[in-house]
Amino acid sequence: MATGRTHRPATRSRGIPEATVARLPLYLRALTALSERSVPTVSSEELAAAAGVNSAKLRKDFSYLGSYGTRGVGYDVEYLVYQISRELGLTQDWPVVIVGIGNLGAALANYGGFASRGFRVAALIDADPAMAGTPVAGIPVQHADELERIVGDNGVSIGVISTPAGAAQQVCDRLVAAGVTSILNFAPTVLSVPDGVDVRKVDLSIELQILAFHEQRKAGEDTTESSPDPAAPPVRSVTGGRKGPDGDMPAVMPA
Numbered sequence: 710m711a712t713g714r715t716h717r718p719a720t721r722s723r724g725i726p727e728a729t730v731a732r733l734p735l736y737l738r739a740l741t742a743l744s745e746r747s748v749p750t751v752s753s754e755e756l757a758a759a760a761g762v763n764s765a766k767l768r769k770d771f772s773y774l775g776s777y778g779t780r781g782v783g784y785d786v787e788y789l790v791y792q793i794s795r796e797l798g799l800t801q802d803w804p805v806v807i808v809g810i811g812n813l814g815a816a817l818a819n820y821g822g823f824a825s826r827g828f829r830v831a832a833l834i835d836a837d838p839a840m841a842g843t844p845v846a847g848i849p850v851q852h853a854d855e856l857e858r859i860v861g862d863n864g865v866s867i868g869v870i871s872t873p874a875g876a877a878q879q880v881c882d883r884l885v886a887a888g889v890t891s892i893l894n895f896a897p898t899v900l901s902v903p904d905g906v907d908v909r910k911v912d913l914s915i916e917l918q919i920l921a922f923h924e925q926r927k928a929g930e931d932t933t934e935s936s937p938d939p940a941a942p943p944v945r946s947v948t949g950g951r952k953g954p955d956g957d958m959p960a961v962m963p964a
Contacts, residue, residue, distance in 0.1 A: 725796070729770045735760040736767070737793045743786045752783040799827030804863045806889075808880050809872030810835040810850050813895055817871060818846040831863040836876070853880075860887035867891045874898040 739759035743751055753771075757764040771777065771784070774792055778784040794800050805823070807814050810833050818833055833845055836853040843850045851859060859865070868884040870877050870892060877896035884892060891907045894900055900908055 725773045729773055730797075732760070732762060732766075732770055733793050733797055735762070736770070737790065737797070737799075740786055740790045740793070744790055748786055750783045751786055753778065756784065794827070797827075801827065803828045803867055804831035804865050805829065805867045805869060806832045806834055806856075806859060806863070806865050806884075807869040807871060808834045808853070808856070808884070809870060809876070809896075810840060810845055811871065811873075814869075814871035815845050817869060817895075818848065828867075831865055832859045834859065836872075856880075856883055857887040860884065860889060865889060867893070869893045869895070870900075871895040 736756065739756055740751070742759070743756075753764045753768050757767040760767065768777075771789075774796060776784065776789065776792055791800075805828050807817055807830060810818065814833070814835070818830060823830060830846070830848060833848050833850045834853055834856055835841075835850050838852060840850045841852045860868075865887075866889055868881075868889040868891070870880055870884075872880055874897045877894065877898050878900060881892060881894070881900045881902065885902060885906055890905060892900065892902065892909070894908055894910045895912075897912055897914060899910070902908055
């Protein structure tokens with residue numbers, strides 16, 4: 710079984726733009742849903758709508774894969790599932806370690822979608838000695854002292870960090886030193902990594918703040934439409950006031 714340690718996805722070598730790579734999982738998710746309903750073909754317009762992009766962008770993205778569909782018929786769903794999976798490197802097994810088994814780490818460990826997407830949770834790691842041996846999602850948690858051995862024994866190249874912010878950089882450094890070359894970071898901090906190491910950051914609080922901005926803007930537009938009193942005092946910025954410490958990240962499931 711391939712471990713993913715000595716293989717990299719074909720996307721970079723084929724010159725596929727990063728923006729296109731970022732959209733491929735969206736297409737794959739929509740195509741997988743169609744495949745599960747036994748839909749044989751799909752038009753670019755239908756697939757674009759399901760993925761949340763415009764059809765012209767979708768056709769351009771697929772052109773990088775060498776897939777142009779058939780006029781009047783559309784795209785073959787099963788072939789596109791295979792083609793995109795191959796480009797993303799999902800036709801092989803990718804062992805993953807999750808470091809930090811708090812609420813979020815446990816939720817990630819229990820997420821059932823990893824296996825069907827080419828990922829295998831090889832190990833769960835936590836610094837709390839009391840957690841050692843505790844099964845989470847059927848996998849016993851191992852102590853952080855074993856991190857380097859675990860990475861080496863399982864041929865891990867992808868690590869997930871769900872620790873508190875203060876511990877994330879040290880964990881990152883140890884993962885990289887052990888041979889991990891791709892990191893998914895859920896900790897609310899920016900990680901420093903050497904060249905050749907890829908980091909993707911997932912920050913739920915930032916996404917919520919962006920939504921709050923849009924909600925505030927919509928509320929402001931509603932106020933403007935209702936002819937506000939020009940003598941009213943200005944609205945105080947929502948970013949002002951006291952700044953409290955980061956709280957625990959919520960236990961959520963990936964989309």
